[in-house]
Amino acid sequence: MANLDDPAPPDQSAPQWCSRCRRTAPPEAFVDTSGKLRLSCQSCRARSVVTNRRSRERLGADRVRAVNLRAKYGISVAEYDSLRAKQGYRCAICQRHEDDIPVVASGRPRRDGSPSAPAFKLTVDHCHTSLRVRGLLCSGCNAGLGSFRESVPALLAAVSYLHQT
Structure with a gap:
């Protein structure tokens, strides 16, 4: 007798439904170049790349920068420049x-x-929990914080370790 609490794994060979074009496609069309499973098919992702590239070209570098700062961090170019000046x-x-x-x-x-x-x-640099902007960092310091996963105890342990040697 089949156990209803443990459903059978999905059929890996069955066509899957694309969330963008709303069509079905073979399962391999939903795997990107890094091997990750995606919700949209390969042709929709390729169209998206072209559309995004054209949009960036139409906007220009300054406007793309403004859009990215607003979307990622919730700040304007003027706020970024003000923070730069404030930090000298x-x-x-x-x-x-x-x-x-x-x-x-x-x-x-x-x-x-x-x-x-x-x-x-x-x-x-921003807090990944609250999304609050903390300041501006060079890429090395930003990567260092990321390597420590923004953990104060881990950073303090690293400082202690450096003082020992």
């Missing part, structure tokens, strides 16, 4: 001036061969 154009942790921070290439190379927009040397 320095990383809030290591105090390195933005002119002394090497430019790190960001993103993929463009298909048309044109140069990428210049990367900003001070990145917005």
